[in-house]
Amino acid sequence: MNSFSEDEVEHFKENGFVVKHDVVDRDLLEPAVEKFWDEMELDRDDPASWSGGGRKGNLPCSQDPVVRATLLDTPLQDMCEELVGKDTLQINNYTFAKPVYPTGKTPDEWEPPEHGHLDGHGLVDGSVQPFTIAVTVNMAEVKPKGGGFTVWPGTHKRVHEYFRNHSILNGLKSLQDEQGNWDSLPEAVENPGPPGTVTFWHNKMMHSAGNNCRPDIRMACVSRFSRKNLIDTQFEMYEDMWEDWAI
Numbered sequence: 008m009n010s011f012s013e014d015e016v017e018h019f020k021e022n023g024f025v026v027k028h029d030v031v032d033r034d035l036l037e038p039a040v041e042k043f044w045d046e047m048e049l050d051r052d053d054p055a056s057w058s059g060g061g062r063k064g065n066l067p068c069s070q071d072p073v074v075r076a077t078l079l080d081t082p083l084q085d086m087c088e089e090l091v092g093k094d095t096l097q098i099n100n101y102t103f104a105k106p107v108y109p110t111g112k113t114p115d116e117w118e119p120p121e122h123g124h125l126d127g128h129g130l131v132d133g134s135v136q137p138f139t140i141a142v143t144v145n146m147a148e149v150k151p152k153g154g155g156f157t158v159w160p161g162t163h164k165r166v167h168e169y170f171r172n173h174s175i176l177n178g179l180k181s182l183q184d185e186q187g188n189w190d191s192l193p194e195a196v197e198n199p200g201p202p203g204t205v206t207f208w209h210n211k212m213m214h215s216a217g218n219n220c221r222p223d224i225r226m227a228c229v230s231r232f233s234r235k236n237l238i239d240t241q242f243e244m245y246e247d248m249w250e251d252w253a254i
């Protein structure tokens with residue numbers, strides 16, 4: 008049975024991402040959320056103190072078996088392989104545990120981030136660390152304007168097209184003019200949702216954490232899969248960017 012409808016596959020191809028609800032069971036999420044709390048260095052009983060956070064960066068529990076279970080004991084890899092191809096993928100990184108702390112602003116003051124970044128092509132100068140497809144899992148409820156994973160739809164196509172004729176070192180250049188200003192970026196889309204909501208996203212998507220103008224902490228985990236043969240195929244930029252995908 009297919010996990011994605013034809014419309015969802017079409018949405019993924021056109022926009023570079025697709026969102027599915029109830030993919031990860033709450034029984035797996037709840038213990039993982041406890042691990043977030045163990046490590047965020049915040050007083051759980053004092054929400055007023057959460058504004059501004061908290062321990063920064065990916066939490067150490069990114070590697071914890073309980074947190075990894077939210078990837079390993081779920082259909083996430085199989086679902087990604089429905090898009091990329093059966094038995095094509097391996098885990099590139101496990102469950103980076105990413106809190107986004109409240110900013111202290113109200114939803115009325117919320118704005119999306121002005122821009123995002125690309126992973127693998129542009130984060131580290133002079134090196135590429137590509138992957139194939141990623142999943143961002145909402146570990147707890149993420150309300151709109153609450154720091155949800157944010158994407159710039161369609162940027163995967165612009166970046167892919169640019170790489171056909173340019174170095175793959177910095178894909179952000181495909182989204183900038185000659186002066187380095189953002190060039191006609193699409194409107195950002197934030198992906199809130201209940202626990203277990205997953206955003207599946209293409210490797211060449213501009214993305215970012217959102218701005219959290221809610222009182223709750225945004226808790227999400229990001230994992231990336233790469234093709235088993237990525238080392239041989241990473242420079243391959245087919246005219247049809249889906250040539251080597253299953254969709």
Ligand SMILES: O=C(O)CCC(=O)C(=O)O
Binds near residue numbers: 155
């Ligand atoms: O935390 C988020 O929502 C964004 C994560 C991100 O930017 C990344 O994994 O590269």
